[in-house]
Amino acid sequence: MKLNKKEKPTPAISTASLPDIVFMLLFFFMVTTVMRETDLKVKVVVPQATEIQKLEKKSLVSYIHIGVPTETYRAQFGTAPRIQLNDAFATPSMIAEFIDKERAARSEQEVPLLTTSIKADREVKMGIVTDVKQELRKANALKLNYSSSLRTEVY
Amino acid sequence: MARPVQEVNAGSMADIAFLLLIFFLVTTTIDTDKGIAIKLPPMPEENQPKNDIRIKERNVLQVLVNANDMLLVDGQLSEIKELKRLAKDFIDNPSKNPELSESPQKAIISLKNDRGTSYNIYIQVHNELKAAYNELRDARARMLYGRGMDQLPESRQNEIKDYYRQVISEAEPEG
Numbered sequence: 001m002k003l004n005k006k007e008k009p010t011p012a013i014s015t016a017s018l019p020d021i022v023f024m025l026l027f028f029f030m031v032t033t034v035m036r037e038t039d040l041k042v043k044v045v046v047p048q049a050t051e052i053q054k055l056e057k058k059s060l061v062s063y064i065h066i067g068v069p070t071e072t073y074r075a076q077f078g079t080a081p082r083i084q085l086n087d088a089f090a091t092p093s094m095i096a097e098f099i100d101k102e103r104a105a106r107s108e109q110e111v112p113l114l115t116t117s118i119k120a121d122r123e124v125k126m127g128i129v130t131d132v133k134q135e136l137r138k139a140n141a142l143k144l145n146y147s148s149s150l151r152t153e154v155y
Numbered sequence: 156m157a158r159p160v161q162e163v164n165a166g167s168m169a170d171i172a173f174l175l176l177i178f179f180l181v182t183t184t185i186d187t188d189k190g191i192a193i194k195l196p197p198m199p200e201e202n203q204p205k206n207d208i209r210i211k212e213r214n215v216l217q218v219l220v221n222a223n224d225m226l227l228v229d230g231q232l233s234e235i236k237e238l239k240r241l242a243k244d245f246i247d248n249p250s251k252n253p254e255l256s257e258s259p260q261k262a263i264i265s266l267k268n269d270r271g272t273s274y275n276i277y278i279q280v281h282n283e284l285k286a287a288y289n290e291l292r293d294a295r296a297r298m299l300y301g302r303g304m305d306q307l308p309e310s311r312q313n314e315i316k317d318y319y320r321q322v323i324s325e326a327e328p329e330g
Contacts, residue, residue, distance in 0.1 A: 149190055
């Protein structure tokens, strides 16, 4: 008489709960996902820095891209660095309007928490960045972030 | 006699869910934006009288960057890698040099750049100044509490941040 049950065929693992597990994962990603809403028309390679902080709330950040137009747009817009707001090229004078729109889209409590992140290419000159800064000051959008990536090597 | 209701086959549910899952996995962007956070000074009001607050020269560290990305710190030609050490010396002034700041609270760093300065250098300058403050704060945290800044409760952190208050004044652009 055999006492150990090892001789019995092992029962197949039930996959009935698999859809539930997958759905749970699916909902997690659906909730956390943020679709890229703008496609970049300017080439941006952000500068590297060591003392960087994370921006906590993605929904409270408005982006201003500054850089040289990508090849598709070069024939039309030239090779001088330009500002991109949302989906279109812009001039510094359009920033005030852009900030107003960003504010209008948020609730009143969130407006003071709004941060503007400047994603500028490391090759651009300060002239254009200064113009943007001045416009932001005029619009009273004072929380600013210079987007940069982490530099690991120290000099 | 009612016909028995036919069950919908749920066997392919998992496949559909997987397909959606993969779609969201691919389109999702987890990476958050990182960068150097600063606060801009409010725009001076039009009719506001120019307040000429006299600040002793020893309490101001002049950092100038010209269009050729050359760095001038308090009148001395300098390099980016020197800036952190110079800033730390200036803020803390451990040797009580009469040319450097009286106390860390009175120290002001004045930053001026040209329109032709490259953005990269501007960020590096900001980065080095921030690094100087962060290192000083961390050193003080270790001296007082034996722990680094990131391990202290917020009240202590603010206390130290108040001691080494970061004041970077950027010159108004000309023209």
